[in-house]
Amino acid sequence: MKILIIGGSGTIGKKVSKHFSKKHEVIVAARKSGDVAVDMTDSRSIEAMFESVGNVDAVVCIAGEAKWAAFDAMTEEDFYIGLKSKLMGQVNMVRIGQKYLNDGGSFTLSTGILADHPVAFTTSAAMVNGGIHSFVKAASLELKNDIRINVVSSGVVEDAVEKYEAYFPGHNPIPMKKVINGYVKSVEGKGTGEIIRMYDNC
Numbered sequence: 630m631k632i633l634i635i636g637g638s639g640t641i642g643k644k645v646s647k648h649f650s651k652k653h654e655v656i657v658a659a660r661k662s663g664d665v666a667v668d669m670t671d672s673r674s675i676e677a678m679f680e681s682v683g684n685v686d687a688v689v690c691i692a693g694e695a696k697w698a699a700f701d702a703m704t705e706e707d708f709y710i711g712l713k714s715k716l717m718g719q720v721n722m723v724r725i726g727q728k729y730l731n732d733g734g735s736f737t738l739s740t741g742i743l744a745d746h747p748v749a750f751t752t753s754a755a756m757v758n759g760g761i762h763s764f765v766k767a768a769s770l771e772l773k774n775d776i777r778i779n780v781v782s783s784g785v786v787e788d789a790v791e792k793y794e795a796y797f798p799g800h801n802p803i804p805m806k807k808v809i810n811g812y813v814k815s816v817e818g819k820g821t822g823e824i825i826r827m828y829d830n831c
């Protein structure tokens with residue numbers, strides 16, 4: 630398979646890219662590193678990325694930001710960071726990318742545990758994750774040519790514990806192998822419209 634991984638240079642993305650590279654052709658996209666440049670907050674940049682890469686069998690997005698801050702300190706503009714990057718960035722990846730996916734191909738998006746189990750300072754990140762879950766279920770009903778779409782929702786991964794542990798007291802870090810398997814299930818499996826949750830019901 631020819632697999633395009635947006636965010637394939639990040640904490641999760643580099644492990645997922647390394648795994649898929651063993652069996653597939655992997656193209657990594659990001660703003661500052663990788664094989665092709667893209668800024669997912671800009672539709673023209675997404676279109677240019679697909680034009681340069683051409684048709685693919687799978688698009689995996691492991692990128693997207695949102696502002697983490699106390700709710701009473703969040704401005705309207707702060708919320709737009711997550712809406713423009715993690716939410717609409719991923720929606721536009723699918724909206725534009727559907728023209729470049731081979732028949733039977735797949736989209737895999739990324740969210741996180743906050744959609745189901747938010748913690749303090751995550752009104753924006755939790756909201757955006759929940760929106761993507763609803764988008765994936767709805768888009769799966771309409772994508773043509775047997776194209777599938779799923780989303781991997783992980784808890785804090787082992788490789789990011791230092792960055793996030795203060796926000797998640799008592800959270801059990803998710804082994805990288807388990808997270809990788811979420812992406813494998815989506816790309817190499819047959820399911821569609823699935824929210825692949827990689828955490829216990831905590």
Ligand SMILES: NC(=O)c1ccc[n+]([C@@H]2O[C@H](COP(=O)([O-])OP(=O)(O)OC[C@H]3O[C@@H](n4cnc5c(N)ncnc54)[C@H](OP(=O)(O)O)[C@@H]3O)[C@@H](O)[C@H]2O)c1
Nearest residue numbers: 636638639640641659660661668669692693741785786789
């Ligand atoms: N880490 C966790 O424990 C965890 C758990 C659940 C969900 N998630 C979610 O999974 C995703 C990846 O997390 P991570 O920890 O691997 O993040 P990370 O280490 O910060 O990596 C982010 C990746 O996305 C790229 N990127 C960021 N903004 C971009 C943009 N506007 N356009 C294109 N590429 C962009 C980055 O490369 P450039 O900077 O070069 O663009 C990098 O490759 C995030 O959406 C995060 O919320 C993370």
